[in-house]
Amino acid sequence: EAGVVQSPRYKIIEKKQPVAFWCNPISGHNTLYWYLQNLGQGPELLIRYENEEAVDDSQLPKDRFSAERLKGVDSTLKIQPAELGDSAVYLCASSLDSGLDYNEQFFGPGTRLTVL
């Protein structure tokens, strides 16, 4: 079974440029998460989707970040314009049902963003 797929793996852009990350979750997983991981820290949730609905986006900086999950499968996270402080790893994860007591999240390899 294929895992969570993310692309690109690495992205280098200049500040003020836009950037987009793509995530394909594990087939059948209705919950999708985007995390931000700064160097030397644990991941922090940006947004969580239940199917195509964003049920928790309280940590998403909405002035420059946006996300979508059309048709409840693939998802795209966008930053426009990017700032130097956005340099980090962006992780995507998926899970089968967030209502379960034991709800394992499966993570992708992440996209490492460098803003120059």
Next chain:
Amino acid sequence: AQKITQTQPGMFVQEKEAVTLDCTYDTSDQSYGLFWYKQPSSGEMIFLIYQGSYDEQNATEGRYSLNFQKARKSANLVISASQLGDSAMYFCAMRKKTSYDKVIFGPGTSLSVIP
């Protein structure tokens, strides 16, 4: 507010020895879950083990066991018979058992296994 503390930024262990990675948490909830994830240099977070707050027995998964002390709010990970492939970052995490759950991760511990 919920918080996870991992006080060991870096740890070293000899191959084939056991190692304990510390994790303490802060929550006012009675029902929650605790996780440990491994993150090798490739970047993926790999789920290792889960402990529910009402589970009476400590969780075990192969060489991984979780030393859960609820009164002390600690959930230490024990890795037995360390292998070179265990070298990685290890994150402790917690989730409230509500319908809109959010997983909170600790800052991580870097483990290096020495041959």
